Every structure is written in structure tokens, then in C-alpha cells.
Amino acid sequence: MEVRSATxxxxxIQLGALTCIVFLLLFILDNRFRVLPDAxxxxxxxxxxxxxxxxITLATxxxxxxxxxxxxxxxxxxxxxKDLYLNKGWLNHAYIHIERKKESELVEIDxxxxxxxVGRLDPVTPEKNQGAERWESRSGGxxxxxxxxxxxxxxxxxxTAVDVLFxxxxxxxxxxxxxxxQPILLSNPGDNQEARLTVRRGPHVPIERPTVRVNxxxxxxxxxxxxxxxSTGLGECRDAEPAGHNGGKCDADVRTLEFLGxxxxxxxxxxxxxxxxxxxxxxxxxxxxxxxKFAEMFIKRGxxxxxxxxxxxxxxxxxxxxxxxxxxxxxxSLSLPGPSSVEGVGNYxxxxxxxxxxxSHSALTLYFLDTHGYSPDxxxxxxxxxxxxxxxxxxxxxAQNLKNSPAHQGYHHIRMNMAFIHIPLPEYRNQDDIVQxxxxxxxxxxxxxxxxxxxxxLVEENVLAVSCGHDHVNDYxxxxxxxxxxxxxxxxxxxxxxxxxxxxxxxxxxxxxxxxIFEFDMDDASIKTWKRLEFGETDKRIDEMIIAxxxxxxxx
Numbered sequence: 001m002e003v004r005s006a007t008x009x010x011x012x013i014q015l016g017a018l019t020c021i022v023f024l025l026l027f028i029l030d031n032r033f034r035v036l037p038d039a040x041x042x043x044x045x046x047x048x049x050x051x052x053x054x055x056i057t058l059a060t061x062x063x064x065x066x067x068x069x070x071x072x073x074x075x076x077x078x079x080x081x082k083d084l085y086l087n088k089g090w091l092n093h094a095y096i097h098i099e100r101k102k103e104s105e106l107v108e109i110d111x112x113x114x115x116x117x118v119g120r121l122d123p124v125t126p127e128k129n130q131g132a133e134r135w136e137s138r139s140g141g142x143x144x145x146x147x148x149x150x151x152x153x154x155x156x157x158x159x160t161a162v163d164v165l166f167x168x169x170x171x172x173x174x175x176x177x178x179x180x181x182q183p184i185l186l187s188n189p190g191d192n193q194e195a196r197l198t199v200r201r202g203p204h205v206p207i208e209r210p211t212v213r214v215n216x217x218x219x220x221x222x223x224x225x226x227x228x229x230x231s232t233g234l235g236e237c238r239d240a241e242p243a244g245h246n247g248g249k250c251d252a253d254v255r256t257l258e259f260l261g262x263x264x265x266x267x268x269x270x271x272x273x274x275x276x277x278x279x280x281x282x283x284x285x286x287x288x289x290x291x292x293k294f295a296e297m298f299i300k301r302g303x304x305x306x307x308x309x310x311x312x313x314x315x316x317x318x319x320x321x322x323x324x325x326x327x328x329x330x331x332x333s334l335s336l337p338g339p340s341s342v343e344g345v346g347n348y349x350x351x352x353x354x355x356x357x358x359x360s361h362s363a364l365t366l367y368f369l370d371t372h373g374y375s376p377d378x379x380x381x382x383x384x385x386x387x388x389x390x391x392x393x394x395x396x397x398x399a400q401n402l403k404n405s406p407a408h409q410g411y412h413h414i415r416m417n418m419a420f421i422h423i424p425l426p427e428y429r430n431q432d433d434i435v436q437x438x439x440x441x442x443x444x445x446x447x448x449x450x451x452x453x454x455x456x457x458l459v460e461e462n463v464l465a466v467s468c469g470h471d472h473v474n475d476y477x478x479x480x481x482x483x484x485x486x487x488x489x490x491x492x493x494x495x496x497x498x499x500x501x502x503x504x505x506x507x508x509x510x511x512x513x514x515x516x517i518f519e520f521d522m523d524d525a526s527i528k529t530w531k532r533l534e535f536g537e538t539d540k541r542i543d544e545m546i547i548a549x550x551x552x553x554x555x556x
Contacts, residue, residue, distance in 0.1 A: 281315025
């Protein structure tokens with residue numbers, strides 16, 4: 001019996017060893033020759049699931065040459081739908097094309113791209129430890145480093161997506177993406193913005209929507225940024241003050257973003273609200289490049305941000321929904337398109353949770369509504385559009401549902417509510433019927449000609465303040481002349497040098513760009529607001545005032 005048992009043990013060990021050897025041989029053979037079927041490969045985890053890029057090329061065409069084409073064989077090539085001349089070339093057009101394949105369909109002759117560079121010279125010289133790979137030249141000064149090694153596509157170094165951004169100041173805002181240092185070399189570029197390749201390595205990085213919460217000291221600070229008016233490229237300054245600043249040299253987006261960055265670093269807000277006209281559509285033939293410039297400011301600092309649209313955002317290359325989907329996809333973004341059954345894009349709310357991380361109770365609700373663009377009925381109501389009935393109905397039903405929700409019922413302190421829009425309500429325009437708390441009434445508010453009654457809805461749902469943008473040189477907060485104060489109506493003031501300023505005939509020294517701060521103190525249910533300037537008293541809180549106390553509106 002003992003001999004038989006020992007024989008069984010020895011046999012088991014031998015079988016186990018043989019099995020290990022077989023699996024090891026299979027692994028080595030598959031690593032070199034891919035002998036296992038695709039079904040097995042598809043079941044194995046890959047570092048870069050999906051598609052990998054195997055080639056990149058540039059296709060150019062000319063209106064003078066009828067035989068030239070900017071569309072390559074669609075069975076092989078995928079075209080990045082951005083004309084590198086931004087559709088401004090009189091005769092020339094150029095498009096980047098990529099060849100991409102599923103990892104499971106790669107064969108021995110396929111070569112996966114590990115790196116991309118742009119330049120006139122072969123980038124091989126400064127490289128170390130480059131192995132057998134060599135740089136391959138493509139038109140436009142594009143250089144590719146490709147490999148045919150098995151499982152190269154599983155590496156986090158493999159290029160899995162390619163895009164194009166524009167401008168000398170272009171930046172990437174997407175995780176895992178890298179914008180190349182040098183622009184694509186085009187023939188006859190003229191005055192067009194530099195076209196820059198940007199590539200993603202490895203898999204798509206999923207984005208989680210951030211949670212915003214009151215700080216341990218009971219405070220929560222919002223920075224409202226209105227009317228950035230960013231362009232594709234550096235942008236041209238309008239009405240920059242003082243006129244001789246920096247020797248008279250002024251690149252709009254550079255100066256705007258330097259201002260924005262300085263206030264972000266000094267105020268350290270918990271949330272940034274961009275209240276419309278982030279993109280100056282007329283000068284943004286690639287709106288994506290403009291969006292990434294402001295988003296990157298918040299992403300690198302880890303600050304949540306929420307956006308709504310103005311009347312200029314969608315006048316460039318992207319419509320409202322595409323812009324919102326792009327913004328929504330970025331890290332630290334709270335932006336949402338809102339219900340499709342409600343008119344407009346960007347009707348949503350954000351809950352600011354209580355300071356206790358053990359609960360999900362809401363201390364503060366922020367409402368965001370789309371004020372659209374231009375009047376749909378110019379003959380009867382000239383100027384700008386208005387908030388629609390479907391939006392007001394959505395707002396009221398949402399406020400009521402939230403009020404009865406466990407997240408609101410479970411908060412045993414005084415809750416507060418605020419709203420943000422782009423175009424001011426008609427009530428902003430009634431100068432004889434409002435009491436100005438602080439700031440400057442420098443230009444007639446360009447509110448809608450039709451009053452849809454949204455102000456009354458805000459009051460009924462206990463919203464303490466609403467703040468807008470649109471009229472750049474207005475920066476006041478005001479109350480209606482009612483016996484009981486009911487709603488603060490504020491302007492942020494324009495922040496961007498790509499939009500108009502001026503009004504030196506009304507404002508001594510002309511208008512200086514600014515942003516508005518709202519600080520909520522949940523311990524005493526108060527709201528304090530002030531502004532920060534781009535020039536002049538840059539370290540000072542301008543027009544600081546308390547607009548709510550004990551959860552109620554207070555008069556100045």
C-alpha cells in the first residue's frame with residue numbers, strides 16, 4: 001500500500017511539472033508566434049484594450065488640383081475631422097489620417113506606434129536604449145517610432161489615440177494625453193494657427209464626477225468667472241486697460257489666463273462657476289482648443305468646476321451639446337447637459353454636501369440654467385432669448401423633489417440655495433425698481449424683452465441669490481424695492497480680454513477685468529461676496545458685502 005501511495009504522489013508531481021512545462025512552452029511560443037486562438041486572447045486582460053494606432057499620415061489637397069484628395073481609403077484610414085488650415089486656406093487643405101486596429105486582429109507584419117515626434121530632423125540622435133526600433137518619416141515633419149514586437153500593444157507606451165489641437169498656447173486637459181512640442185509642418189501656413197498633434201498612450205482613463213463638500217470650518221467658496229471669451233490661439237485684446245500696460249503688447253488669452261491663475265492661487269476656491277461665453281465663437285474655429293485652455297487651469301489645481309453657456313460659446317466649431325459633452329468628459333468637471341426634455345443645454349444642479357464625510361446630506365444647492373442666445377422673435381421681442389416654461393417647470397419640480405429628499409431632510413441646519421445664469425433677468429433692467437448694494441451700473445442690462453417669470457420662481461423656492469454675466473462692465477449686486485428683501489441679483493463682471501471692456505466715459509480709468517467670489521458660511525447660514533481685479537488693487541477684496549444672514553436675504 002505504501003509503495004502504491006508513493007507511486008501516486010510521484011506521478012502527481014510529474015504530471016504537475018509536465019503541465020507547468022507545457023504552459024510555459026505555450027506562453028513562450030504565443031509570445032513570439034501568437035499560437036493561441038483569438039478567443040483566448042480576448043479573454044485575457046490587456047493593458048490597452050480596444051484599438052491601437054499602427055500608422056499616421058498626412059493627406060493634403062488643393063482646389064487647383066482636381067486629382068488631389070484629402071480623403072484616403074476609408075477601409076484602411078480613419079480621418080481626424082479637423083482641417084489643419086482651419087478651413088481658412090484659399091486653396092490648401094490638410095487632414096491627419098490614422099490607421100488603427102483591434103489588438104486581437106494584429107498580425108506579424110503590423111507595427112504598433114510607440115512614439116511620435118514632429119520636426120525637420122530625424123530625432124534618433126539623442127535617443128538612448130532605443131533597441132531595434134527606428135524613426136520613420138511621414139509628411140508634415142511627422143516621425144513615428146514603431147515596433148513589431150509581440151504584446152507591444154499591451155504596453156502603456158503604445159499610442160492608442162490621436163487628435164489635433166491648434167495655437168501656440170494649446171494645452172491638453174485629458175488624462176493620458178500629451179501634446180507635441182512642435183507644430184505640424186505645413187506648406188504655405190500663412191497666418192493660420194499652429195496645428196499640433198496630441199496623442200494618448202495606453203487605455204482611456206475613466207473620469208469620475210467629483211463630490212463637493214463644505215469645509216471643516218463650515219465655509220464653502222465659489223469663484224464665478226464670467227465672459228472669458230477665449231479664442232483658438234493667443235487671441236486679440238479688446239479695450240485692454242491700462243492701454244500702455246506691458247509696453248502695449250497684449251495677447252488676450254495669455255493675459256486672461258494669467259489673471260485667472262493668480263486669483264485661483266490666492267483665493268483657493270472650492271468650486272469655480274463659469275457662467276457663459278467661455279469661448280469666443282467668432283475667433284474659435286477650433287472650440288476644443290479654447291475649452292482645454294480654461295479647463296486645464298482647474299484640472300492641474302484639482303478644483304471642481306461647473307459651466308453654463310452664453311450666446312457666443314456655440315458660434316465656433318462646436319454646438320452646445322458637443323461643447324457640454326466635451327466639458328463633461330474632463331477631470332474635475334461637474335457640468336451636465338441636463339434633461340433632454342427641457343429646452344436648452346446645461347440645466348442641472350450641484351449638491352454641496354455637509355462637512356461630515358460620514359453623511360451625504362446636502363447643505364447647499366446650486367442651480368444652473370441655460371439662457372440660450374438670441375431672441376426667437378426679433379419683431380416682437382428684440383435682443384436676447386429668455387428662460388422657457390419647460391425650464392421653469394423643471395426647476396420648480398426639481399427644487400420640490402430635493403426639498404423632500406433624504407439628502408435635504410437629513411440636514412438639520414439651515415440650508416441655502418443659489419442660481420447661476422448667463423443673460424440677466426428682465427428685473428436687472430428696472431433701475432428704478434432696484435436698490436443697488438455695491439458695484440457699478442455702467443451699461444444698460446441687455447436682458448430679454450419677454451419676462452417669463454423666472455425671478456418669481458426663484459423667490460418661491462427660497463433661492464437667496466442669482467448671478468449672471470453677459471454685460472461685461474456691470475458688476476453690481478441689487479435687490480428689488482419690495483417691502484421684504486427677496487432675491488439678490490448680481491453681476492460677476494467680465495474677466496476676459498477677448499471680450500469688450502472700455503466704458504472709460506462712465507468708469508474712471510476704464511474697466512479692469514474681474515471675477516466675483518461668493519463665500520458661504522454654513523455655521524451662521526450667511527453669504528458674503530466680493531470681487532478681485534486684474535489690475536490696480538489686485539490684492540484687495542473689492543465691494544465686500546454680506547448678502548444673506550441666518551439663511552435669509554439681508555438688505556445693504
